[in-house]
Amino acid sequence: MDEVAAALRAAGCVWADEEAAILRAHDGDLATLLARRVAGEPLAHVTGWTTFGQRRLTVAPGVFVPRPRTELLARMAAERARAGSVVVELCCGVAPVAAVVADASAESVVHGVDVDAAALVCATENVPSGHFHRGDLFAALPRTLARRIDLLVASPPYVPSADLDLLDGDARRHEPRSAHDGGPDGLTLARRIVAEAGSWLAPHGRLLIEVARHQAAVLAEAFAAARLASTVVRDDELGATVVVNEP
Numbered sequence: 001m002d003e004v005a006a007a008l009r010a011a012g013c014v015w016a017d018e019e020a021a022i023l024r025a026h027d028g029d030l031a032t033l034l035a036r037r038v039a040g041e042p043l044a045h046v047t048g049w050t051t052f053g054q055r056r057l058t059v060a061p062g063v064f065v066p067r068p069r070t071e072l073l074a075r076m077a078a079e080r081a082r083a084g085s086v087v088v089e090l091c092c093g094v095a096p097v098a099a100v101v102a103d104a105s106a107e108s109v110v111h112g113v114d115v116d117a118a119a120l121v122c123a124t125e126n127v128p129s130g131h132f133h134r135g136d137l138f139a140a141l142p143r144t145l146a147r148r149i150d151l152l153v154a155s156p157p158y159v160p161s162a163d164l165d166l167l168d169g170d171a172r173r174h175e176p177r178s179a180h181d182g183g184p185d186g187l188t189l190a191r192r193i194v195a196e197a198g199s200w201l202a203p204h205g206r207l208l209i210e211v212a213r214h215q216a217a218v219l220a221e222a223f224a225a226a227r228l229a230s231t232v233v234r235d236d237e238l239g240a241t242v243v244v245n246e247p
Helices: 003-010 016-025 030-038 043-047 068-080 096-104 117-126 161-166 169-174 188-197 213-225
Strands: 049-052 055-058 086-090 109-114 131-134 149-154 201-211 231-235 240-244
Touching: 003 016, 003 030, 016 030, 016 043, 030 043, 043 049, 049 068, 049 096, 055 096, 055 117, 068 096, 068 149, 068 201, 068 231, 068 240, 086 096, 096 109, 096 117, 109 117, 117 131, 149 188, 188 201, 188 213, 201 213, 213 231, 213 240
Parallel strands: 086 109, 086 149, 109 131, 149 201
Antiparallel strands: 049 055, 201 240, 231 240
16 A cells, blocks of 8 residues: 555545655655645645646745646737747746746746745746846836836736635645735736736737636726726636736
């Protein structure tokens, strides 16, 4: 019997056999890794990495772990990036979108912004060529980027504050509350991004924001108020929704 898988199964891990194989392949002490996972720490935090599309991203204990649904945002950004494009990922965390864009368009100039210092350490490992800034949205960016951003992308926190207790246990216990809390209706940061984007986008720049499916129509109204035409793009397989302006 695989004792590692058995211990994981007893702890309620649905993919016990797969997780056991991952832990065994890790170069850390297996007993310590297993104890951390059995205690409920997310597998990504235990191993120090997570899979995002075709990419392996570095993560660290306590940081937000990118979700598969954000692969839609990353794919859309990569499709629109061109050689020399200036790309900014707001609320970047460990920079999953910036990493995919940098891989797809090596000549793009990639920036990321987040308030979480630990996440930004991971971001610099995931995108060594990137430029990362700690702070509150646009306030953290160099003014030299004003009116020069070709692609502005974000997966901001969009869980309504009243629903935070409904998140799964891993998210509640091991990720920053600020990485999920989107304010009263979940769109507080998204609205701020839309309202301020015009001062930063290049003349034909694009803005792409990930939200929940039921929030898309409301966010599209914010785009319209900012004089940004918008389209809602969905991927039902990923359970993902992105609102994008296409000049």
